[in-house]
Amino acid sequence: xxxxxxxxxxxxxxxxxxxxxxxxxxxxxxxxxxxxxxxxxxxxxxxxxxxxxxxxxxxxxxxxxxxxxxxxxxxxxxxxxxxxxxxxxxxxxxxxxxxxxxxxxxxxxxxxxxxxxxxxxxxxxxxxxxxxxxxxxxxxxxxxxxxxxxxxxxxxxxxxxxxxxxxxxxxxxxxxxxxxxxxxxxxxxxxxxxxxxxxxxxxxxxxxxxxxxxxxxxxxxxxxxxxxxxxxxxxxxxxxxxxxxxxxxxxxxxxxxxxxxxxxxxxxxxxxxxxxxxxxxxxxxxxxxxxxxxxxxxxxxxxxxxxxxxxxxxxxxxxxxxxxxxxxxxxxxxxxxxxxxxxxxxxxxxxxxxxxxxxxxxxxxxxxxxxxxxxxxxxxxxxxxxxxxxxxxxxxx
Amino acid sequence: xxxxxxxxxxxxxxxxxxxxxxxxxxxxxxxxxxxxxxxxxxxxxxxxxxxxxxxxxxxxxxxxxxxxxxxxxxxxxxxxxxxxxxxxxxxxxxxxxxxxxxxxxxxxxxxxxxxxxxxxxxxxxxxxxxxxxxxxxxxxxxxxxxxxxxxxxxxxxxxxxxxxxxxxxxxxxxxxxxxxxxxxxxxxxxxxxxxxxxxxxxxxxxxxxxxxxxxxxxxxxxxxxxxxxxxxxxxxxxxxxxxxxxxxxxxxxxxxxxxxxxxxxxxxxxxxxxxxxxxxxxxxxxxxxxxxxxxxxxxxxxxxxxxxxxxxxxxxxxxxxxxxxxxxxxxxxxxxxxxxxxxxxxxxxxxxxxxxxxxxxxxxxxxxxxxxxxxxxxxxxxxxxxxxxxxxxxxxxxxxxxxxxxxxxxxxxxxxxxxxxxxxxxxxxxxxxxxxxxxxxxxxxxxxxxxxxxxxxxxxxxxxxxxxxxxxxxxxxxxxxxxxxxxxxxxxxxxxxxxxxxxx
Numbered sequence: 076x077x078x079x080x081x082x083x084x085x086x087x088x089x090x091x092x093x094x095x096x097x098x099x100x101x102x103x104x105x106x107x108x109x110x111x112x113x114x115x116x117x118x119x120x121x122x123x124x125x126x127x128x129x130x131x132x133x134x135x136x137x138x139x140x141x142x143x144x145x146x147x148x149x150x151x152x153x154x155x156x157x158x159x160x161x162x163x164x165x166x167x168x169x170x171x172x173x174x175x176x177x178x179x180x181x182x183x184x185x186x187x188x189x190x191x192x193x194x195x196x197x198x199x200x201x202x203x204x205x206x207x208x209x210x211x212x213x214x215x216x217x218x219x220x221x222x223x224x225x226x227x228x229x230x231x232x233x234x235x236x237x238x239x240x241x242x243x244x245x246x247x248x249x250x251x252x253x254x255x256x257x258x259x260x261x262x263x264x265x266x267x268x269x270x271x272x273x274x275x276x277x278x279x280x281x282x283x284x285x286x287x288x289x290x291x292x293x294x295x296x297x298x299x300x301x302x303x304x305x306x307x308x309x310x311x312x313x314x315x316x317x318x319x320x321x322x323x324x325x326x327x328x329x330x331x332x333x334x335x336x337x338x339x340x341x342x343x344x345x346x347x348x349x350x351x352x353x354x355x356x357x358x359x360x361x362x363x364x365x366x367x368x369x370x371x372x373x374x375x376x377x378x379x380x381x382x383x384x385x386x387x388x389x390x391x392x393x394x395x396x397x398x399x400x401x402x403x404x405x406x407x408x409x410x411x412x413x414x415x416x417x418x419x420x421x422x423x424x425x426x427x428x429x430x431x432x433x434x435x436x437x438x439x440x441x442x443x444x445x446x447x448x449x450x451x452x453x454x455x456x457x458x459x460x461x462x463x464x465x466x467x468x469x470x471x472x
Numbered sequence: 473x474x475x476x477x478x479x480x481x482x483x484x485x486x487x488x489x490x491x492x493x494x495x496x497x498x499x500x501x502x503x504x505x506x507x508x509x510x511x512x513x514x515x516x517x518x519x520x521x522x523x524x525x526x527x528x529x530x531x532x533x534x535x536x537x538x539x540x541x542x543x544x545x546x547x548x549x550x551x552x553x554x555x556x557x558x559x560x561x562x563x564x565x566x567x568x569x570x571x572x573x574x575x576x577x578x579x580x581x582x583x584x585x586x587x588x589x590x591x592x593x594x595x596x597x598x599x600x601x602x603x604x605x606x607x608x609x610x611x612x613x614x615x616x617x618x619x620x621x622x623x624x625x626x627x628x629x630x631x632x633x634x635x636x637x638x639x640x641x642x643x644x645x646x647x648x649x650x651x652x653x654x655x656x657x658x659x660x661x662x663x664x665x666x667x668x669x670x671x672x673x674x675x676x677x678x679x680x681x682x683x684x685x686x687x688x689x690x691x692x693x694x695x696x697x698x699x700x701x702x703x704x705x706x707x708x709x710x711x712x713x714x715x716x717x718x719x720x721x722x723x724x725x726x727x728x729x730x731x732x733x734x735x736x737x738x739x740x741x742x743x744x745x746x747x748x749x750x751x752x753x754x755x756x757x758x759x760x761x762x763x764x765x766x767x768x769x770x771x772x773x774x775x776x777x778x779x780x781x782x783x784x785x786x787x788x789x790x791x792x793x794x795x796x797x798x799x800x801x802x803x804x805x806x807x808x809x810x811x812x813x814x815x816x817x818x819x820x821x822x823x824x825x826x827x828x829x830x831x832x833x834x835x836x837x838x839x840x841x842x843x844x845x846x847x848x849x850x851x852x853x854x855x856x857x858x859x860x861x862x863x864x865x866x867x868x869x870x871x872x873x874x875x876x877x878x879x880x881x882x883x884x885x886x887x888x889x890x891x892x893x894x895x896x897x898x899x900x901x902x903x904x905x906x907x908x909x910x911x912x913x914x915x916x917x918x919x920x921x922x923x924x925x926x927x928x929x930x931x932x933x934x935x936x937x938x939x940x941x942x943x944x945x946x947x948x949x950x951x952x953x954x955x956x957x958x959x960x961x962x963x964x965x966x967x968x969x970x971x972x973x974x975x976x
Contacts (some may be wrong), residue, residue, distance in 0.1 A: 321831045321840055331820060332816075332817040334813045337814075340800045
């Protein structure tokens with residue numbers, strides 16, 4: 076927990092430095108993988124290679140900018156702004172899932188079951204969106220609520236099992252991921268359940284009914300839809316819940332010191348159930364984005380691994396609502412800008428490396444401190460962990 | 473080996489933890505370092521063990537100056553240390569722990585456990601320890617774990633052994649055995665530095681007593697010195713923990729405990745058929761040697777433990793099977809024994825700590841939202857009323873001194889609407905000024921007509937506060953006696969004997 080606490084207390088400066096190093100690491104990979112650099116080396120030696128390397132990096136990140144924020148090569152302003160709206164669209168589910176995972180962290184729970192929770196919510200939301208007829212707006216609203224409740228239920232199950240049997244939530248969430256995803260696969264392969272009768276070789280669900288789809292915010296111009304607004308709302312709700320409400324206060328109390336919470340009359344077990352339910356509910360907002368923000372049918376891969384991406388968003392966001400919002404937007408921009416980089420011949424996988432490096436530097440604070448000679452702490456997390464372990468063993472025995 | 477420290481000084485920022493400390497420990501001598509918590513004893517030993525570097529001063533071993541960059545240097549020079557919190561790996565065997573950091577290896581670096589086992593056996597035999605080199609540390613009782621620590625030090629040929637508060641975790645019986653081991657080690661020529669704040673033990677084993685207060689050596693005295701003199705040297709003034717209080721004006725029995733039995737994790741009866749009353753306007757102290765069921769009793773009243781049989785009644789209402797929340801709401805104020813574990817959230821601010829058990833009600837919350845203004849005003853009132861010394865209300869609790877932390881807990885509990893106040897070890901690890909303040913608060917609470925139940929292992933505190941004393945031994949109440957009982961009789965009762973002439 077100490078490491079988690081330290082990671083979650085990440086300040087803006089450290090986050091910024093981590094992002095900077097992440098981009099530098101990405102730049103190195105771009106240089107290494109670029110064919111132009113190799114050719115220039117053979118043709119013009121070191122200087123040529125150096126120039127080509129700089130060009131490659133500038134091209135690569137230039138493409139990322141054009142693909143995620145502002146397309147400088149567009150003819151009109153509407154097209155030029157499209158990348159930004161794509162960033163917003165893709166950031167929506169990342170933000171929501173990041174909030175959910177963050178909430179878990181702050182209660183001392185490592186929820187790595189985001190994918191399963193999303194899918195379990197999506198399962199019932201798909202039922203609503205493809206098998207039930209309802210009027211406009213109401214249909215969409217019901218489907219969204221069902222997606223959130225379904226996910227929340229799957230999360231609460233984890234909390235319940237942890238509270239009653241003492242099983243660790245990491246194991247529970249991983250295993251329940253398999254259960255949920257396989258369950259969904261079975262549903263979309265069963266013709267009388269959710270399978271699209273017209274689907275060919277790969278069974279998939281029907282497309283959500285028009286009335287159930289998340290409506291576009293700028294119809295005709297952009298595919299950005301209402302899901303992003305839900306993500307922003309979720310951020311505000313998260314902020315209020317965790318910073319302003321007595322419920323969030325109790326969540327944090329249990330996260331910091333379950334012994335003191337118990338002595339203060341709080342049921343730690345019940346808190347775990349509610350916290351997992353709340354964590355998964357935010358993840359459910361991401362599920363609604365995925366399932367209702369599309370005009371096509373989908374398979375079990377509809378979760379897109381966002382439950383896992385949410386962990387990286389939460390780590391970069393430092394457990395804080397606005398931090399998660401920012402981190403979600405950054406990683407959303409990576410998703411939006413990737414294809415542009417591919418167009419100019421740079422592997423978009425480099426963005427995965429950047430993303431991984433950023434989180435690695437966030438999660439390895441001593442390394443960052445050492446590299447930038449930030450004031451050293453009097454104690455390292457490892458030392459604290461050893462001390463805590465010895466101290467605990469001592470009082471327990 | 474003779475150990476000499478000359479003018480050791482260590483500063484942390486503006487705080488002088490050790491101020492020009494000099495002392496000599498002769499071969500085969502048990503040298504007791506006596507001082508209150510925070511007097512600078514542990515800092516001094518960490519300097520000696522190479523964990524800290526001194527700002528000034530020299531360390532001499534047999535007259536030769538040495539300097540240690542780290543514990544491995546100190547160990548190589550023949551200094552061994554047994555920490556207050558054991559440095560053992562719970563899932564490793566005794567032999568593995570003993571050689572950890574200094575492993576004998578055969579070809580290709582394979583761990584030579586046979587040699588390690590042999591070493592453990594040899595040392596155990598020499599000192600009559602009954603230690604199986606193959607048992608896992610986590611399966612051993614605390615007293616035996618401590619012996620493993622000693623074996624660990626001796627296995628590296630320690631000639632000077634530093635024992636940091638070694639008896640804090642031992643039962644009285646284990647303590648006696650431990651003191652015998654110390655004597656034997658000394659007879660074999662080991663120099664021992666025995667750090668403690670327990671006067672009885674100092675008098676029993678020490679050859680020389682050096683008293684440290686405020687980072688300075690106050691005096692070196694012989695163990696013949698009386699307990700009273702040692703205590704006043706240690707605290708720095710005539711210790712008078714007697715609390716000034718008026719005669720108790722006791723009323724009806726508010727808390728009634730009848731035939732209470734609580735079975736612990738190891739299936740033993742931690743509370744065994746206990747019955748007593750606490751009346752309005754009186755202080756009932758539960759005295760006893762630590763680990764005789766007092767803590768379990770307090771936790772059971774609060775609802776943290778499940779009652780096996782018997783009843784607990786508060787103002788006529790049965791709270792035997794009530795959960796913690798209901799007990800707190802019924803008007804029980806509770807100060808836990810270990811404030812940092814159970815009483816506070818270190819990473820919360822003082823304000824947040826005030827609302828630990830009131831997070832859904834005024835003045836801390838309005839509906840589901842935290843009432844920030846109300847909380848601020850109420851917290852401001854509390855820190856003034858309870859004289860809590862803090863830079864601000866938003867200071868994290870873990871940044872406060874022990875005394876101020878304890879005052880936060882006491883303030884929180886006393887500020888609620890109480891029918892009963894229960895405090896376990898209310899002044900443990902608290903400075904003398906805060907002790908007095910907390911004692912006054914407790915008496916004030918009593919005088920306002922609230923029944924008070926205090927659990928304390930400090931006899932001075934028990935005599936100072938109690939209107940009646942219940943002595944616990946092995947989960948049973950030996951008897952309830954007035955505070956006029958002599959210390960000798962009290963000591964007997966704490967050892968499970970009811971002395972002749974005492975009506976229990």
